[in-house]
Amino acid sequence: MIRRRAFLLAGLASVAMASASVAAGKNHGPGVSDTEIRIGQTMPYSGPASAYGVQGMVEVAYFRKLNEKGGINGRKVNLISLDDAYSPPKTVEQTRKLVESENVLAIYGTVGTPTNTSTHKYLNSKKVPQILISTGAAKWNDPKNFPWTTAFFPLYDVEGAIYGRYIIQNIPDAKIAILSQNDDAGRDYVRGFKEGLGDRAKSMVVAETTYEVTDATVDSQMVKLKNSGANVFFLMATPKFGAQAIRKKHELDWKAQTFLVSVAASIGSVLKPAGFEAAQGLITATAMKTPGDPKWKDSPDMKAYADFMKSAGMENLFTDSSAALGYLSATLLHRMLEAAGDDLTRENLMKQATNLNMTDLPMLLPGVAIHTTPENYSPFNTLMLQRFKGEGFELFGEPISAQKH
Template identity: 45%
Template sequence: MKLISRMACITFVSVPLMSAVTSGSAQTRYETGATDAEIKIGNIMPYSGAASAGGAIGRAEAAYFAMINGAGGIDGRKINFITYDDAYSPPKAVEQARKLVEGDEVLFVFSPFGTPSNAAIQKYLNARRVPQLFVFSGASRFADPRNFPWTMMGWLPTYRLEASIHAKYLLKEKPLARIGVLYQNDDGGKDYLKGLKEALGEKAGSMIVAEESFDVAEPTIDTHIAKLKASGADTLIDLAPPKFAAQAIKRVAAFEWRPLHILASFSKSLGGVIKPAGLENAQGIISATISKDPEDRHWENDPGMKAYNEFLTKAFPEGDRRDSNSLIGYGLAQMLVQVLKQCGDVLTRENVMKQATNLKDFRSEVLLPGIKINTSSTNYTPVSQMQMIRLNGEEWEPVGDVISGDIDQ
């Protein structure tokens, strides 16, 4: 599957690629994927398969870039956004990454989705010195500038950091919790479990009573939910991607199990997870976020959310305003536009990484107040704070204050 931003479908005048100075300016430098007319960006999303709800991120990004192109682009250059479906399959992700780099000759790969797919393409992109920019995963392997200098995380905090925030919440609100953990059997799930145990400290042994891992190829997670209930856990930490998160919510209700249910931030989408699972089954679920909720009436008159709603109306009418993935795509696209503006006329892969690691107090106005994006050559984790939230009716409501994670990443 190949989706291209609507405005990016125009025919561009070809300009010879140069790695040195062009005739336009003594300071203008290009590499493969950039010309006077366009900036070619690659993307990989699960438009089909087990994590297809995440495809809304790519669609929102395409619509945002089309809007930017309609307003003249970035310094006169249009964004040519090429996005492919990997069906949440690591081998397919490798195939699509090679196609983007060797066939389409993109400048870099932006916001590829998911831990398994990104792990599969990480070594290839780093060996080719192609930025793997703003990865949509919380696995700490994507925030390792020493070993993978061309790979950088996006809006998701690392799973270890999110685990530390969940642990702080539990230690304060439910210090005698008996925890069952459901996690995907990959780097992300293992990172979270490690971070949870570190953050709970000496209480981890008594508080964590069961751990159930699953593989994405499994058709259902019913047996895992049954085992967690049988363990006597009164708290469920659910680290499943959208498809399996919806299954978990349904099965917990069907088993008449009533634990405190903590849902991973990447699966809290009302449109993509909660409503398909049944609102009545999900009441009281706890999650965490860094962004404003489009459905929260508290933000009705907020300038940032007004701009987002206008984007949905004018540029992305097919988007679901209840789906947090659409908002994530919007915010990630804004962050990338900031990086490209900072690049100026030096559109090389090296400068893209230099500017991506030089974001100072950047804010998309769909982020919660007080949450800012900061990066450096040694900090590839843009987000370090989260707000706990609880589902009440059809809205997520804040619980307590913004919490900072304190795990050494």
């Protein structure tokens, strides 16, 4: 009788504490307490896309620095970042660990289309936010069927279409060769690129081939494409293979105009390893300022980014576009968590992620906004083209709509 009474009193005390918490305006979801917010992610710290692991390194460092200053509303952000080696089975294993053992509030910033695809249905069925993921596959913008997933990249098919439209307008005699990664990301980019070319795609594209992420090199593919006689080269690759392709194109003395997708347009991890001489004149699209570009050296956001990278002991990665993207992404998550206040539930975090309207985030080009709505999860509205010259990029032309027409 005494034991039953004790359990009853304990139960009443728990209800009273919960009521007091609600009365105080606090609403905690999984992974949240009065002192901590637990967020999870997987990153390719090893494997064929390990160059992208820099994003995770920067994001972890960002929240470590933030925690040293007191965190967010008195809570420390515990970003648990696990290696998935860019291997979907490993992503599934690590994500389940984060959700079911680490009890995280959300999965954030995971890199890659195949990796995020492997956990897409699982996370949505569990109603776990899969937010600001580092991939631009078109399927991430599907609020009706996958309301718990948002991307943080210009959509690949839309970016591809921008290159196609530019070629139609500026290189009317183009004979195009295409190299792409054999996965959803590659297919999205190529589909969008051909949509941009419109009715002329069939006559303009003279050669097309793919590679697997498990391939050692893309040398044989490059020889085949060069022999096609193409004068335009559309390259969709992750950093390792992007550097290989650019270097091999130069070795083959293939003079075709290169269009390089933004996911491989890092000066530090792609163009420098390929050789700056090999990268001259290539064109890519961007929404972000390029670290190291003299035109931005005095801008307050670039100075703050440089100071952060120095304080984090990552000065050598300053020009790596993955580092800049990680810094921008972490800043955005910081603001979202701050805006959520004490209503730190999965539902409210998704509300923040799907109602973004920001123009003042660091590293964004002037005129570029991050904007989402509950009906449209695509975060970027505009992109600009830039050409590699010397040891950096030069912007040219006007901002181009990143929305489908």
